[in-house]
Amino acid sequence: MKIIDTSTMIEDDFDKFTLHQIYNGLDACVTYEVLDALLPQLDNYTAGTYEFSRALQGPALEMRLRGVRIDNRRRQEVIEEYYESLSALEAQLEYIVSEGCGLWNFNWRSNSDLKELFYVRLGIPPIRKQGRITVDRSALEKMEAYTVAKPIVRHLEAMRDIGKKIQVLKTAIDSDCRIRTSYNIGGTSTGRFSSSFSEFGTGTNLQNIEESLRSVFISDPGMKMAYLDAQQGESRVVGAIEWNLFRDGRYLDACEGGDLHTAVAKLCWPELDWPGDLAGDREVAERIYYRHYDRRFMCKKIGHGSNYGGKPRTLAAQAKVDIDVISDFQPKYFLAFPAHLRWHADVQQRLNRTGHLVSLTGRKRWFLGRRSDDSTLREAIAYDPQGSLADILNGGMLNVWRSTVGCQLLMQIHDAILIQYPEEQEDKIIPKVLKQLEQPLALKHDRELVIPYDAKVGWNWGKYDSSENVDGLKTWKGGDTRQRTKEMHLLDRPVRRAYRRG
DNA sequence: AAATTTAGCGCG
DNA sequence: AAAGCGCGCTAAATTT
Incomplete structure (x- = not known):
């Protein structure tokens, strides 16, 4: 064994391999020295958070290693279809912009080109x-009111939608047809995970995949997937915080009593025909309202936004409603739940007073922004529910990982996990997983916080649809009689589309 | 030519 | 002038 003093060594004296070893050694040793300096600084809160983070390395590394299987044939098909639609739209738009507006070498992805087009050539007020000055989606939507801009805007909206999907779909996957992500346990200021490209440079953030692309994520042969998401998790945590602080349980009661987002929808659109029962009201709230989003989705934004200090104008813009809807809603809301x-x-x-907060789950965070800034206050308000729910979800995930229920973790998506398990054992496994996830958290004044999870099962991550996606996720009720669609050999598949000429 | 910043947009 | 929070990625624009 040879000891190398890196403070006096001369690089030229060593070969490349040895230099790599030295580099690795420094990586480990210096990190260890840092730990020596940090450990004495931990207090009761931060020591707990540190231990918890270390424990989460197990499940996080396992998910990173395993990845999720991708239906590559379907992926390629969808990419091709999107590219075709996109190039058709591109050609049309190029024609409109060059012949109609006299703009050549126009790039629809270039915001400066778009600003030139709308705010100079077409003379629309910026x-x-x-x-x-912006040309983002909400700006485009406003410009639809101008007859000259409307066809251009419609093209751009569609092209941006498709372009975004292509961007995700064409992410490099690994040679074993799996997509991998790298979870960063300490990557956020709240205690959530962050997710980004894997250590091999493949994959991407898997925590922002839109619903329409999820069906290309599939379970392994013989395995079936379950998506388990915390029902109204963050809202329940808000309710729990208010119970602990003021012994005011009205909001928590409301979360536990019914569907909060639907209740918000009823307050926002009282003029709609609400049947009055839970299922009927929810059906009304789930009718499509804007793009592919329903009213209930919008009300999630309105509810959360109001909880976290959102003002009528912003919330109205986000939820695509008239500002009066929110101005009328919020007083009613804060009267019903004065603890907010x-x-x-x-x-x-x-x-x-202190510049820091300790969350419901005992996670301490210092706020380094100016204490007099509104934005610092809003950060602080959002911190506890967001961080505590992350801890609760991750605690449940850790229970699942440590248990012997016989499932594999695939993904963590902030308030949900995706798992897979041998399909014939579904009805045995799902209840056990739910039990591991739904461990109660003791509150003050003799009350518990239990966050129920919704379980959906299928062979791909997309939503079940009787015509479009029969293998998709369907609410688990026990006894799912479906069979996985057989994979068809390429040559046996019907030809869907003729080659385009040209 | 490479590195960094900006704008836009997806999710919870 | 604007006022939910938390992330990561891409293409274009800008700086070095």
Whole structure:
């Protein structure tokens, strides 16, 4: 054994391999020295958080290693279809812009080209966002009101939608037809995971995949998937915080009593025909409202946004409703749940006095922004529910991972996990998984927080659809009689589309 | 030519 | 002038 003093060594004295070993050694040893300096600084809260983070390395590394199987044939097909639609739209738009507006060498992805087109050539008054001129989606939507802009805008909206999907679909996957991500356990200020490309440079963030692309993620042969998501998780945590602080359980009661987002929808659109029962109301709330989103989805935004200090104008813009809808809604909402405003005031006070907060699950965070800034207060308000739910979800995930229920973790998506298991054992495994996830958290004044999980099962990550996606996720009720669609040999498949000429 | 910043957009 | 929070990725634009 040879000891190398890196403070005096001369690089030229060593071969490349040895230099790599030295580099690795420094990586490990210096990190260890840092740990020596950090450990004495831990307090009761941060020591717990550190231990928890270390424990999460197990499931996180396993998910990173395993990856998720991709239906590559379907992926390629979809990419091709999207590319075809995109190039057709591109050609049409190029024609409109060159012949109609006299703009050559126009690039629809270039925001400066778009600003030139709309705000100079077409003479539309510039639309601003935080003081800056913008051509984002909401600006495009506003410009639909101008007859000259409308066909262009319609093209751009469709092209951006498709372009975004292509971007995700063409992400490089590994040679074993699996997509892998790298979870970063300490990657956020709240305690959530972050997700990004894998250590091999393949894959991507898997926590922002849109619903329409999820069906290309499939389970392994003989395995079936379950998507388990915490029902109204963040809202329940808000309710739990308010219970602990003020012994005011009205919001938690509301979460536990019914569907909160539907209740918000009823407050926002009282003029709609609400049947009055849980299932009927939910059906009304789930009718498509804007793009592919339903009212219930919009109300999630309105509810969360209001909880976290959102103002009518912003929330109205986000939920695509008239500002009056929110201005009418919020007073009713804060009257029904007065603890919300008390909680905000309490956060403000703690922030001013101490500069840090400890969440419901005992996670401590310092706030380094100016304490007098509104944005610092809003960060602080959002912190506890967001961080606590992450801890609760991850705690449940850790239970599942440590247990012997016989499933494999595939993904963590903030308030949900995706797992797979031998399909014939579904009805044995799902209840056990739910039990591991739904462990109660003790609150003050003799109450518990239990977050129920919704389980959906299938052979791919997309939503079940009787015509489009029969293998997709369907709410688990026990006894799913479906059989997985057989994979068809390439040559046996019907030809879907003729080659385009040209 | 390479590195960094900006704008836009997807998810929870 | 604007006022939910938390992320990561891409193409274009800008700086080095």
